[in-house]
Amino acid sequence: MHPGIIFFLVILGSILFHIFTPWYWTDVASNWGGMDDTITLTFWIGGGVFVAVCLFMVYCVFKFSYKEDRKADYQPEDKKLEKILTWATTIGVVALLAPGLVIWNNYVNVPKNAIEVDVMAWQWGWQYRLPGEDGKLGTTQVVNVTDDNPFGINLDDPYGKDDVMIQSDILNLENNKPVKILLRSVDVLHNWYVPQFRAKMDAVPGIVTYYWFEPNKTGEFEVLCVEYCGVGHYAMRGGVIVQDKQDYSKWLNEQETFSDLIAKQQKINTDKTKLAKK
Amino acid sequence: MSEDFNNNKTIQAQSSETLTGGGGGGLTPDMDYVRPAEVTDQDLYHGHSFITKWVFCQDAKVIGVQYFLLATFTGVVGLILSWLMRLQLGFPGAAGFMTAEHYYQFVTMHGMIMVVYFLTALFLGGFGNYLIPLMVGARDMVFPYLNMVSFWSFFVAVAVLMASFFVPGGPTGAGWTLYPPQTILEGTPGSEYGILLMCLSLILFVAGFTMGGLNYLITVLQARTRGMTLMRMPLTVWGIFTATVLAMLAFPALLVGALMMSLDKVLGTSFFMPTILKAGEVLEYGGGSPILFQHLFWFFGHPEVYIVALPAFGIISDLISVHARKNIFGYRMMVWAIVGIGALSFFVWAHHMYVSGMNPWFGFFFATTTLIIAVPTAMKVYNWILTLWKGNIRMNTVMLWCLGFIVTFVNGGITGIFLGNVSVDVPLSDTYFVVAHFHMVMGIAPLMVIMGAIYHWFPLVAGRFLDEKLGKWHFWTTFLGAYSIYFPMHYLGFIGVPRRYFEMYDSPYMTSAVGMNEFISLAAFLVGAAQFILIYNIIKTLKTGKPAGKNPWKANSLEWLTPTVPPEHGNWGDRLPVVHRWPYDFSVPGAKEDYITQTTPPSEVVNTGVEKT
């Protein structure tokens, strides 16, 4: 069999695989559908170039196979052709880059009405904190983290008192409401990623990083850690439940705030001292 | 190519001139004139004993083979590690001893070995040492002693790396990127001794490489033979030369990063370590920046990609040209593309860090520079296929590897455009799409080049051809196998499967990929095993292969024109070669044969359509 045929079949197989693959991205469940569109565009342009280059190669292999009595063409360069190809490539690249940059611009500019969510990561788990009625999150410090203060909130920060604390790896979000995810880590790098939302960012110890998205499908999603964080990395999962406004408000009201927690702790402590006195 | 010396008429008048067209009128007595030698002939140390000839040897060719063999050895270790990883991914639990710790150690060592100790050492240390002096017409590297020390530093670096398998806690399992803080904290395997040996080994490698790299650069810059201008060098030399420049400027960042990391571990400094809460206790670190390490690492890491890719670009250009019997299309464009890619590669490093938490505004800059690199790279691809166009293509094993390279490289290059484009990278980064991309573009594609180069230059090194039939089996299993590993793997990334997962249990989109993982693993076993065909082929043909004789491929470049094959120490016998043209005068109209070697003086090819170079 002529080798060119096999190369041709490889190209054909790649195209067919792409068309009929059962493995493709999950349905997007956030506002970042534009990322999918850019990927599709890149697929068309890039895939087109791939197929064109490879088919041209296969053609050459068939057409110009070695013959004793034939001599190859002698043409060191072709300025015009090279110029055309350079410009065509440049235009293609610009066409791909432009939408990418536009979406990135949206990605780094968070809408004003986004709810801030503090996502705190450690080896190997997550917990979440939402702002209370004042709409602001209290400041935190790693050294403050104790059993009594799981998020390390600065006790003298008035904004921290009414923060809603979710000491579970499952977070509820309101549908069609933008969220700004504020990521922090107390030990190593992590990354809070829901494939259906497309967006991600590393959590880096020592600083707070962020990204935002707006969920637009209700349902339950799995959270994955996608920045290698030690032996437990693969098991570091969490969950997101996207709910309608009603369900969400109901859920939110059931959650404990920081002052609730402090009060509870104090009660336990006084109970303890009482017990000791008895 | 007459514009080469437009702005320097004097030199042009002195260097050789070849006639264009069949005029014949320009036949003057000094048409073969080449400027006199500027440098006295090199003073070489000739070994006498077995040890000075084959062990602590100062002959670049022997050093090249030493590099080649040691790099191949580490490559086989890396290959076995990849088998173990694929065993776990395709058939979880099949290897009873495999824990998550082991898995992550194998991932890390596989990555570091393949990138640094296999590909870099093989292309620059192996091919660089063997080919540069021969191709530029030098007797040897300019500092043979330093060159020898370079290899033995590499040897010690490999020994230290391998030793890390046997220390308590085993080798580091921090991922080849070695991101702090987890690299040196409990919870990561090998965070006690493994990481220190890794850093030490990298520092030794950089030191050794610097010694070799100085040799490659000065040999190319200052020890070319008469008539060998920069624009007459084979693209192989251009690729290795530019890659060496990159390495000389990029490895310092790795060295500094590795040193600072070791200090963080040993002395408890906090260069990369912020305040950390571990198991309820605050560690004695504070105030450092983990992202600083990422910047240092990728300032090395991205040029490193091109340190591997540029020699591959160069070598493949020469192979295609020789076996398509046609000059490389757009030689000058190819040279400037190599140089341009090399220069740009220092301005793109943070495209590995779009979602690392660095200032997101960097994304705009680095996405733009990254996609600019696509232009010269695409030009190179066009020129390769345009070289095939109207060629006279020998469909031998070497050419098959070249074609395999083009397919895999273009595929991997295109997926690079996905990842370089900042917002497209966001959903895909840290998934199997990335794994598939870089394996295709800097694993499989350079491997294709290495293999092609082995089949091409083996007759020079050993004086015998490798067996073609075995070679074809080797090629087709490797190419088809590797393509069916990495092409479908991109789609795992689309589903959202993250990389560096020891097990993929429970998640809906992961369980849907179980069948594909099994298939990929089986293909990986096959491809790995196929590499032993080459080893068998080499052992078999070393003694019994068809003798190659002089210049068996009818190539033009100087390495095939030595008085003895294989070349001896000193390469050229009594007289250094004199170069009159570029190495791509294939199928020149009017010439007797379909090739004109670089040493053929113009007076022998009058009345042919040679263009001035």
Add this chain to the structure above:
Amino acid sequence: MSDPKIDGLELKPGFKGMAEDTGSDQTMFKGVHWGKAMMWIFLLSDTFIFSCFLISYMKGRGSTPVEWPNPSEVFALDAFGVPVPLLLIAIMTFVLITSSGTMALAVKYGYEKNRKMCGWLVLATAIGGLTFVGMQAFEWSKLIHEGVRPWENPFGAAQFGSFFFMITGFHGTHVSIGVIFLFIYAYKVFAGHYDDQKRGWFTSMKGDYVEIEILGLYWHFVDLVWVFIFAFFYLW
């Protein structure tokens, strides 16, 4: 082999000359000894190492939450009971720069084949370097005595100690290596190895006074780096 003289080759000045050399055959840097070209490129690579160190230092200094100590207090030295800022460091810098001067003279006398002058000047350079390393050791011990460690620092941010010891240590290693080679070369000059073209012990290459210039390049580079370290650590 000193820098080879090429018969009939006239080097053109300026950019045009450079382009011409680049386009020519055999050598790019016309008449430049291999070893000298190598040292230049090695120094370029070394520049990147020191740049990485200093940029890391800037980043580290910028991102640490604890305050950076005041250099003019930390590095002050008591002279007759009065704390004088940067006293020691001024002397150190002076010594090192002076040694660059003696090195340059050594190169000149080397090319004039003036064995004695060349040897004494190389030796003087070596002693200057040794003095510098000695004073640096004194400064280190003073800081260590005051409680500064790579991992902690009583005056402020711990990174101060980390970066200071690492970068001055790395530079000090460069100086020390230079000093060792200066002593070896001083011996070789006095013993006449360069006049007799005696072959080297390791490399078995013929000796030549150009080696003094190559070592000189290294030495000037180490001085230049010190100027940057001085500016970044002591004046910022």
